Amino acid sequence: MSHRIVRRVQVDDSHLPVSLSPLLKQLYARRGVNEGNCELLLSKLLRPDTMKGLAEAAVLVADAIAAQQSILIVGDFDADGATSTSVCMLALKMMGAKHVDYLIPNRFDYGYGLSPEIVAVAYSKNADVLITVDNGISSIEGVAAAKLLGMTVVVTDHHLPGSSLPNADVIVNPNQPGCQFASKSIAGVGVAFYLMSALRAELRQRNWYQLQHITEPNLGTLLDIVALGTVADVVSLDTNNRILVNAGLQRVRSGRCRVGITALLEVAKRSPEKTVAADFGFAVGPRLNAAGRLDEMALGVETLLCEDIMLARRMAAELDGLNQERRELETGMQQEALKSLSKVSLNEDDLPWGIAIFQDDWHQGVIGILASRIKDRYHRPVIAFADAGDGIIKGSARSIKGLHMRDLLERINSLFPGVITKFGGHAMAAGLSLKADVFELFKQAFDDAVREVLDYEQLTGELLSDGELTSDLMTLDTALLLRNAGPWGQSFEEPLFDGIFKVIQQRIVGEKHLKLLLETECGSMMLDGIAFNVDLAIWPDATIKHARVVYKLDVNEFRGNQTVQLMVDYIEPI
Structure with missing residues (x-):
């Protein structure tokens, strides 16, 4: 596909330190760096007290630890979910929590988030307190089920909320109404890290560490995991996220990172001391994600929690194998998708503006990457669907600049009530479910909705x-x-x-x-x-x-x- 090459304009960079090279000064100035955020120091992280619900959540979790209640982390089955889960597991144990476990729904059996079915599993594990990470903001029914069973529910998430919020004991999500936290693009793992930091401070106030004869933990040791999740979830690298990622990368380069991350870098033939963010995005993240796409994300979490390099290497090799399998699946699906698109028209101008594709033998775990590849190829918003059983198909959506995917799905939902059974997500990526028999109707509605929002020029890659x-x-x-x-x-x-x-x-x-x-x-x-x-x-x-x-x-x-x-x-x- 042809692209339009647009050169960034020259901007004033006189506010940046003279110690920077002229090239770097200009590159930074074009990306909005000012003197205050030129140095990525941890001391410049946004203050936690501006995050709504954080202090209350810290009190609830501290009470649970003190009462020796059973705490269950409920994560998502992607890299952000796996890293969020790992950060909470490690931090809680470092702070002396006695009964901590995690549960990540298998995407094929339970689907996404804190569903009533997952709550039933949590109940069977005798959980007293549920902490969702990287999910929960749309789990209205799941939270209601947990509350009925007498559980305390702390929702931590970063996804955009719908019109109503779950009835959790407390919600920590910078995108919820009334939250003043400035970094709206923080990843789920970033929110989890902020909660663990607030919890550490709450326990300090209670003299918990002296009473328990434990050393107050250095949560900085978890920043390599935070960096990995932040990059792998492709959230915007605003200043706060860049500080977190930079600190994590420094740990990796200095040889102080988790053995699981070291093993994943090794299997991807990347050198830890030269690691950059792109290595997390294109080498480590996909291998971690492969577990949740094709198998159980528990393998990814266990790799991150692992303390033994030999065991970590074995698990990393298994993840590498799953990633290879994922690639092969994806290549086959991509060829089929491109073949079916070529039948639509030989002329690119006649392609749908919004591309919705479905094949009943496609693999649920790979449709997100497939949508991404097709989007890159044609520079159009794409939703790829796979069969989810019981007459339902699940879709993974990827957008282009200028089109907010979650808002578009909301618009289609209001125009065609009942066609979409559920949806959620961000501006650039979203997920949804439909009844299989309305796919053709949805396909047309999606194309029509995209045409209303975009101008034709926006379909040319820039x-x-x-x-x-x-x-x-x-x-x-x-x-x-x-x-x-x-x-x-x-x-x-x-x-x-x-x-x-x-x-x-x-x-x-x-x-x-x-x-x-x-x-x-x-x-x-x-x-x-x-x-x-x-x-x-x-x-x-x-x-x-x-x-x-x-x-x-x-x-x-x-x-x-x-x-x-x-x-x-x-x-x-x-």
């Missing part, structure tokens, strides 16, 4: 470039500077540059990746480049001598040598 790099900046020093200037990620995008290059050599490696040797236009230097998953109908082509390339400046490590290479995001023959 690449935001930081402009052209001069030859004197295309160096290893610049690449290392940019690597260490992160963490980069969602809404704090890693710098992309663009330019016209001579194509000296081109060949396919690893089935569908394009290895390039490029020369700068003025002929002053040669650079290696790699473009992943290229269109084999176009590349390689010996007749292409010049190309416009949009790239990241990257460090290539091979046999102990570091060289600069271009990670090509987009290449267009000219």
Whole structure:
């Protein structure tokens, strides 16, 4: 698909420290960094007292610990849910809680969140207190069931609430009405970490640690898990999230991280001391997620809780195998989806604006990634559905800039009452369920709703470039500077540059990746480049001598040598 390359405008960067290089000052200023948030210090984290419900939740949990009640963490089956669960399990045990366990619904048997069925399982485990992490804000029926059975319910979540809230004892969610906490894009694991910090302070006030003869825990030791969950959940990296991620990455690089994370980095062939946010996003996160997609997320949680490196390596190898299986499933599904889309029309202009696809043999655990891939391919909002049994299909939705997916589903729900049985999510991603026999009706309603919200121009992908790099900046020093200037990620995008290059050599490696040797236009230097998953109908082509390339400046490590290479995001023959 063709992209429109838009160069970011030059902005005033005089407010930033002179100690920064001119390139970095401009990159930071374009991303809204000011003098106050230039340094990512833990002391600059947002204060917990602005998070609604946090103090009350800390009191409830402290009371439960003091009374030796049974506390059950109910998590979600993705990386954010697994990391949130792990943070609570580890922190509660460090603070002397005697009866703590966790429960993560199997996505195939129970579906998402604190459902009445999961409450029944919790009751059978004799739980007194339920703490939801990364879910619960839409669990109206589940919370009601738990309250009927006499349980205390603390909901911690970050998803957008619906029109009514569950009747929990306390809700901690920065997106709930009336919460003044400034970081609305904090991940579920971030909310869990804030609750554990508030709990530690509450127990300190009660002289709990002296009375129990335990050392007050350093919760900073959990920041590697917080960083992993935050990056893997692709939330916006606002300043608060960047502080959390940066602190976690520092732990990993200095060799002080959980053995489970070390083992996952090893199996993904990443070096812990050189770990960047993208390694969490593209290497560790998917392996952790694979457990919840294809099997039981408990395997992911146990990997994070593990204290023994040999056992952690065995579990990481199992997760790696599941991830490989997930990839193969996804590739097959993607080919089927693209084949069915090509039947819609040979002309991209006639494609639906909102793409809804369903096949009854697709795997529920992989439809989110499938929707993401199709969205990237066509730059349109996509919902992929799989059969969930009993005449119900479950969909996973991914959006593009300019379209708020959860709001769009709410709109369809109000126009066609009863078509969607349930839904929830964010601006860029959401989940929903339908009766299978209304899929065709929904498919049309989705396309119509997208057409009402978007303009045709928004269906062309836009690449935001930081402009052209001069030859004197295309160096290893610049690449290392940019690597260490992160963490980069969602809404704090890693710098992309663009330019016209001579194509000296081109060949396919690893089935569908394009290895390039490029020369700068003025002929002053040669650079290696790699473009992943290229269109084999176009590349390689010996007749292409010049190309416009949009790239990241990257460090290539091979046999102990570091060289600069271009990670090509987009290449267009000219």
